[in-house]
Amino acid sequence: MLVIVAGLNVFPIKSAGAVPVAEAELTTDGLRHDREYMLVRPDGRHLSQREVPELALLRPDYDGVKLVVHTPLAASPLVCEAVDGPPLDVTVHRRPCQGMDQGDEAAEWFSEVLRVPCRLVRFVGTRPTALGGGTLTYADGYPVSVLSEESLDDLNRRMDARLPMARFRPNIVLRGLGPYGEDSVTRLRGDHVDIELIRPCGRCVIINTDQDTARRSPEPLRALARYRTERFGGTREIMFGRLGVPRALGALRVGGELTAS
Helix, strand or coil: CEEEEEEEEECCECCCCCEEECEEEEECCEECCCCCEEEECCCCEECCCCCCHHHHHCEEEECCCEEEEECCCCCCCEEEECCCCCEEEEEECCEEEEEEECCHHHHHHHHHHHCCCCEEEEEECCEECCCCCCEECCCCCCCEEEEEHHHHHHHHHCCCCCCCHHHHCCCEEEECCCCCHHHHCCEEEECCEEEEEEEEEEECHHHHECCCCCCECCCCHHHHHCCCEEEECCEEEEEEEEEEEEEECEEEECCCEEEEC
């Protein structure tokens, strides 16, 4: 089946705002520069919208050298260049990994903006996926997340208010699969690109956070729980979308076609 790439999103800082792009390079770790940075507490634990919904109001832009972060929470943006140095031990959901501390200026800016003591780190090292033999940076468990427009349309028909795709923070938005068609897809292939979809995407309270205001409500997690709760790996999760691992690397473009099988 041919499907259209309807949207591409890169998240330079884990749990911060998205950067919608017209084209993105697919690497072994996901889209280029996705989740390359992360904010951590003084003990090295990652900071996310689960605890600090205001992270949604950070708007990062990163070109591989310079990181610029705008937010309505600060009078002026943070502008800093990537810093190299000795790696620090940090964790993502209690799983150990490493990162390079990006200096006191960045740490002070984020700590003041978010009103939480934290430091910015840049990914270094290697993190394996739980399944599928892939690698990733600071994403929760898999380097690529996928959701179809039709699945969101179906969810919106079940609720009083319509939610934008941004609420669900997918890397790749697809059109043409039909509602929940991604559930049965195991492969997405295009010119020089091959992504294996490994497992459903379990959802948490982050999708209840408005990505433009940082306000939190009971939906859509409550609505999804009524009909999208599944058992995976011995636990029950609310599933919406799919997670994947790149198998062949190349460029993805909005408007481009992929073969779903």
